[in-house]
Amino acid sequence: MFRTVPTSRLLIIFSLVFAMMLVAVACSSDNDGLTKAELEAALAAQKPAVMPAAPAGPSAAEIAALVSGAVAAAVEDAVGAVPEGVSSADIAAAVEAAVAQGASEGLTAADVEALVSKAVEDAVSGVSGGPTPLSAAQIAAIVDAGIAAIPAAAVVEIEVIVEPDAPVLVGSPHITTDPQGGNIWPSIVLNNVPSSFQEAPMLAALVASGDLPPVEERLPTNPLVISPADGIGKYGGTWFRAFTGPADGQNMERPLKDHLLYFDTGMTDVQPNIAESWTVNDDATVFTFTLRTGLKWSDGNDFTTDDIMFWYNQMLLNDEINPTTPAWAVHGGETLLYEKISDVTFQVTAAKSYGLFIPLIASVIVAGPHTRGDSGGGGYAPSHYLEQFHPDFVGLETANANAVAAGFDNWSNYFLNRNHANANPDSPMMTAWRVTQSISTSEWAFERNPYYWAVDTDGNQLPYMDKVVLTLAENLEVLNLRAIAGDFTVMGRHIDIAKLPVFLENATAADYRVQFWKQPQSGIANISFNESWDGNAELATFLQNVEFRRALSMGLERDQINEVFFLGLGSTAGLCKGFPDPDNPGKYYGEDNVQFNPGPANTALDALGLDKKDSSGFRLLPSGERLVLNMPGVVAAFEDYVGINEMIGEQWKKNLGISVEVQGLERSLHSERAAANELMIQNWESSGRDSVLITPTHLLPVAGALFTDVLGARWFDGRDNAREPVSEFIKEQQVLYAEGISTSDPAVYLANAQRVVEINCEMVNPITTVMNKPTYVAIIKNNVRNIPNSLPFSFHAQTSGNGFPETWWIED
Numbered sequence: 001m002f003r004t005v006p007t008s009r010l011l012i013i014f015s016l017v018f019a020m021m022l023v024a025v026a027c028s029s030d031n032d033g034l035t036k037a038e039l040e041a042a043l044a045a046q047k048p049a050v051m052p053a054a055p056a057g058p059s060a061a062e063i064a065a066l067v068s069g070a071v072a073a074a075v076e077d078a079v080g081a082v083p084e085g086v087s088s089a090d091i092a093a094a095v096e097a098a099v100a101q102g103a104s105e106g107l108t109a110a111d112v113e114a115l116v117s118k119a120v121e122d123a124v125s126g127v128s129g130g131p132t133p134l135s136a137a138q139i140a141a142i143v144d145a146g147i148a149a150i151p152a153a154a155v156v157e158i159e160v161i162v163e164p165d166a167p168v169l170v171g172s173p174h175i176t177t178d179p180q181g182g183n184i185w186p187s188i189v190l191n192n193v194p195s196s197f198q199e200a201p202m203l204a205a206l207v208a209s210g211d212l213p214p215v216e217e218r219l220p221t222n223p224l225v226i227s228p229a230d231g232i233g234k235y236g237g238t239w240f241r242a243f244t245g246p247a248d249g250q251n252m253e254r255p256l257k258d259h260l261l262y263f264d265t266g267m268t269d270v271q272p273n274i275a276e277s278w279t280v281n282d283d284a285t286v287f288t289f290t291l292r293t294g295l296k297w298s299d300g301n302d303f304t305t306d307d308i309m310f311w312y313n314q315m316l317l318n319d320e321i322n323p324t325t326p327a328w329a330v331h332g333g334e335t336l337l338y339e340k341i342s343d344v345t346f347q348v349t350a351a352k353s354y355g356l357f358i359p360l361i362a363s364v365i366v367a368g369p370h371t372r373g374d375s376g377g378g379g380y381a382p383s384h385y386l387e388q389f390h391p392d393f394v395g396l397e398t399a400n401a402n403a404v405a406a407g408f409d410n411w412s413n414y415f416l417n418r419n420h421a422n423a424n425p426d427s428p429m430m431t432a433w434r435v436t437q438s439i440s441t442s443e444w445a446f447e448r449n450p451y452y453w454a455v456d457t458d459g460n461q462l463p464y465m466d467k468v469v470l471t472l473a474e475n476l477e478v479l480n481l482r483a484i485a486g487d488f489t490v491m492g493r494h495i496d497i498a499k500l501p502v503f504l505e506n507a508t509a510a511d512y513r514v515q516f517w518k519q520p521q522s523g524i525a526n527i528s529f530n531e532s533w534d535g536n537a538e539l540a541t542f543l544q545n546v547e548f549r550r551a552l553s554m555g556l557e558r559d560q561i562n563e564v565f566f567l568g569l570g571s572t573a574g575l576c577k578g579f580p581d582p583d584n585p586g587k588y589y590g591e592d593n594v595q596f597n598p599g600p601a602n603t604a605l606d607a608l609g610l611d612k613k614d615s616s617g618f619r620l621l622p623s624g625e626r627l628v629l630n631m632p633g634v635v636a637a638f639e640d641y642v643g644i645n646e647m648i649g650e651q652w653k654k655n656l657g658i659s660v661e662v663q664g665l666e667r668s669l670h671s672e673r674a675a676a677n678e679l680m681i682q683n684w685e686s687s688g689r690d691s692v693l694i695t696p697t698h699l700l701p702v703a704g705a706l707f708t709d710v711l712g713a714r715w716f717d718g719r720d721n722a723r724e725p726v727s728e729f730i731k732e733q734q735v736l737y738a739e740g741i742s743t744s745d746p747a748v749y750l751a752n753a754q755r756v757v758e759i760n761c762e763m764v765n766p767i768t769t770v771m772n773k774p775t776y777v778a779i780i781k782n783n784v785r786n787i788p789n790s791l792p793f794s795f796h797a798q799t800s801g802n803g804f805p806e807t808w809w810i811e812d
Contacts, residue, residue: 174507176515176780178790185265185788186804188272189225194459200235202466203450212450213300215461220292222276224454226807228786232456233464233809239489242479243470244636246439247668249374249422251470251493252446256431257801258368260289260379261361265788265804267691267797270362274303274430274453284353284744291344296451297428301384304343310383311369312338314390320412321376327703327717328360331742355749356693356741363694363796365703370431371798374420381419382428389415432463432806444470454806463806464786476636483779486510489810490784492517492776492800494638497566500777511782516569516774517800519793523575523686524773525561525644526698526766527552527631531727532711533680538621543680544726547604549764553593554601555656556648562770565644570773575689576761577771579754590761594768598655605656618659628659631681632673635664641683648683648769674706682707685775686766687795689757693740693749695796699760700733701725708765729763775799783811 199207199215206212243251262273276292295303315321316329329336332351339347350357360366361379369378391399391411403414421427422439429435432454433446446468454462473479480496482488484506495503503514531544542548558572571577576589584591605611605619610627612620619627631649633641642664649660665673673679684707686698697705701713709730714722716734725731733756740752760766775793778800786807793799 197459220294228807237810238467241470242473253371254798255805258370263797298434311381355744442472464809492778517776517793528707528766551601551604553767554597570770
């Protein structure tokens, strides 16, 4: 069943189409990018088979005069000047020619698409020696300017089918359902090493030519043995994905999981990984790790405890690499002590009981150098490669001179860049695939690591797939269109859940299936109030007031957010559902706060001294200044945070008289402003509440968190530019966290973890909107095998890493 939506302007219907087509034009000089023809084909697949005929609109001459001027002005604004060799008159002529060419049949939306595309293409990419092609945002602005120039009265109202109703999602044959007989997951097999080993044909050829040692010499004596989810796979093929730029490192850090220890697929049990075993003393202060004997880096050099100690002595303890010691590496007020026992054994000692240390080693918090190397973390590093960049080995003068010659300010920045494999393909790796093309290019590429230390139960060295290739898609609309067209092998990150009906409509033609990767008890679009924001002292007192936040929470229409942005697949229950509130019998903590109840909310705001409004109906601060909440949203992220914030702003305006300003920020800029304590409110996800002490930064201010109290987190971490938390709620959370990560008693850990979350609900920070929607809507080619069913999502266990992608394979 389809729903029809009327609009008063025909051309507005196509404005998003224009923007996406013009992005393709701007990127057409990149041979590896999506071509205009491919993008148009993907768009065509979304359109209904029959569209209503467009009625006659303004004349060709009228459109030419209006649009040509708007486009010319917008191009000039975007590039700072009309490109060399192209005048405004030239742009106008190009527009007029395109219009005139199609005017004999009457002007249609397709004509307008063509003329705007032609004008922009001629202006910015067809001129020798002209400026750099426009960005996607600039092109979109030009399109908007051209469309805005057309008189609204000149277009008649029509109805267009835009989306299916939600019921079409129920029972879709293209959505992978959870198995009836239990989970189909891969597993680690201990103490059962295969008697012989095999390798991929591409590696066997290198062995035959003498360019690579035999597989038996490349594997450790006790390789990690993995039993795949469905069965033994076959070698070959390329895993095609997309990424959004240099800040999108997690795109491949997740599946490559370069941790010393790692979790099982269910994300609960810590398992061997690079380290084959570990022990913990009775009071959880001494941890002894044993590496696999015969481990090698991707370049064939030995991996030993010397690589652990190099990281500890030359990186963790070096003030220029780590001016602030990572929070996980400090416990009991002292930095952890690392000591080498042998080439394969090392020991870590904590000043007091550290019951959470082993899960932290297995999690994203510690991870490995592929994940944390660019910041000096990761727990180990390729000493044989990095020594040439470190002053302890080459001298300070030489290290700095080499850095300057390479274009860096100092040796430490150059060192961190060299340790960042995503940016530096020369950096040795311990992952299933190694980087061959930098993340700073338009094609981020990986190839199998010939020294990867894991095999399947038949002795086949993993991974099965030869390569991973990610193409740049700076615009998420383009990325999703390519996914709809079937361009990706497996892609969950950045897939827009709002496009699920379109994915399902195209699943047969594009030969893919859909799988929901869900994170239990996790929030999406959580509204976090930074209680240490100091941009306006008067307004800050309200941000710190739980009754103010409670009123805002009751002014939200969560069902609308859920339906519009998540197709109703999420839940509008609170974060603490299932945690009974002893002071509110029959209800869970914070249950009343997540109900739409604008009457009491407005009464509460009035009682706080916000009872006066201006002529526009917006509430005023006691000083008489309008109360304005600034809610920036990250653009090109996992959800439409800007759109969600705009809807929240409209709801608060209508229901509470609260004014909201929404701004779109690129993710790295958003993070920089958060770290500078410049953001009063953020809208972001939260990890599953059960892992709140492992990955705490979404819900409580510790370990460098940037959400509920930036300065309070710094105070807890012992950093500069800090202050003690104002809120007693937050102080209690910090105490519970410190106790929880220290205890070796599981009951104490679980009780503290639950109480931390209960406090979030009591203090209504963050305000949760939608819970438990599929974190990733994974688009999977039908011929890909061994993907676990179901695959639970986790931040701390780095999904899709917990699906063991090295065992995924492509059937011919």
